[in-house]
Amino acid sequence: MRTVNVRTITENIKEMCIEANHFLSDDMREALDKSVTAEESPLGVQILEQLRENLEIAGKDMIPICQDTGMAVVFVKIGQDVHIEGGLLSDAINEGVRQGYTEGFLRKSVVKDPIYRENTGDNTPAVIHYEIVEGDAVDITVAPKGFGSENMSRVFMLKPADGIEGVKEAILTAVRDAGPNACPPMVVGVGIGGTFEKCALLAKKALTRSIDEQASLQYVRELEAEMLSKINKLGIGPGGLGGRVTAYAVNIETYPTHIAGLPVAVNICCHVNRHSHRVI
Numbered sequence: 001m002r003t004v005n006v007r008t009i010t011e012n013i014k015e016m017c018i019e020a021n022h023f024l025s026d027d028m029r030e031a032l033d034k035s036v037t038a039e040e041s042p043l044g045v046q047i048l049e050q051l052r053e054n055l056e057i058a059g060k061d062m063i064p065i066c067q068d069t070g071m072a073v074v075f076v077k078i079g080q081d082v083h084i085e086g087g088l089l090s091d092a093i094n095e096g097v098r099q100g101y102t103e104g105f106l107r108k109s110v111v112k113d114p115i116y117r118e119n120t121g122d123n124t125p126a127v128i129h130y131e132i133v134e135g136d137a138v139d140i141t142v143a144p145k146g147f148g149s150e151n152m153s154r155v156f157m158l159k160p161a162d163g164i165e166g167v168k169e170a171i172l173t174a175v176r177d178a179g180p181n182a183c184p185p186m187v188v189g190v191g192i193g194g195t196f197e198k199c200a201l202l203a204k205k206a207l208t209r210s211i212d213e214q215a216s217l218q219y220v221r222e223l224e225a226e227m228l229s230k231i232n233k234l235g236i237g238p239g240g241l242g243g244r245v246t247a248y249a250v251n252i253e254t255y256p257t258h259i260a261g262l263p264v265a266v267n268i269c270c271h272v273n274r275h276s277h278r279v280i
Contacts, residue, residue: 002136003083004280006092009138012278013096016070016142018104020276021064024055027210028187028273031248035185035238044243048185051238051271065272069106070144072126073099075208079135088111090128090145098122109147129201141208143275149186149268152178155200158262164219167192167264171250174266175231180240183270186247187211188231193255202253203267208275211249224250238271248273 024032032055036048058065074093078084086092101108101123105220133139154177156170171190178186191202215221227250237243248271257263 001081004138006084006086006089008087008280009084009092009140010096010099012140012158012280013074013093014100014103016140016276016278017097017100017106018141020144020274021066021069021106022062023059024065024272025210025275027072027212028248028271029055031185031211032271034267035245035248037147038247039238039243041237041241041243043241044238044245045189047238047241048245050176057260064106064180065274066146066270067107068099068109068146068148069123070146070274071202072101072123073093073143073145073146073204074126074128075131075141075143075205076128077131077133077137078138079137081131081134081136082138091109094124094126095127097126098124117244129205132194139277140280141162141275141277143204145204145274146183149178149182149270152182153203153267154265155196155199156264156266157196158264160258160260160262162262164223166262168223170264171227171266172230172234174234174268175247176234178268179236182268184236184240184247185238185245187269187273188227188247188250189267189269190227190250191255191267192252192263193257193259194263195257196263198255199263199265200267202255203265206251206253207267207269207273208277209251211251211273215252220252220254224252227252 189206191199236246
């Protein structure tokens, strides 16, 4: 049994909130660089170059790469041989978010109540997803999610008879409807299967998967490639102003489902697709 003090969790969460909001992950940086060459629209290239310049300024001057520093979404995989001491894990995570957004001078965007809208003042609480796994490590992914793209998310409760063609149309419908509002070039996270809430969680989790990492199932890999090609033929382009680089990647996760259902969720993320990952 390995013991981890909550202070360690708090410190790492704080650093990850700041890191994710100031520095693009390696896979996203590489995708941006490649897109400048791939884009055929002169205006699209200009926008991509501006995004790249913005990224460089953000890293050099420690300015957030986007003014919407998001609601903190935290995925935590806890080894079943880990004992957390010193307090509640959820409290430790939220304290890390509070410190990260306060000390990092990041915009506080969370309100206490969805109707009365009073700002919490420190970007807490976070949205936390726990998973118990083998081992004695704590695996943490912090993914700040801005709401320009989050508001473009969709859940489709398809019929089994709709099949894979129905899934394809659902993905394309979500992207078409999102248009420029999701700040393209985008990453499209898709969850297929499970239940209403499970497919949404799969779609959100799919966004944290490196866009260089292929899906384990052959048909999913083929579906990802087909959807990326079709999305990039929609003509939405960088900033929604036309072009061939509408999306950097389509990441799809699947899960078993009921005989009577085919849930599909699409969670779109903007061109920064922020996420930071650490194992403690």
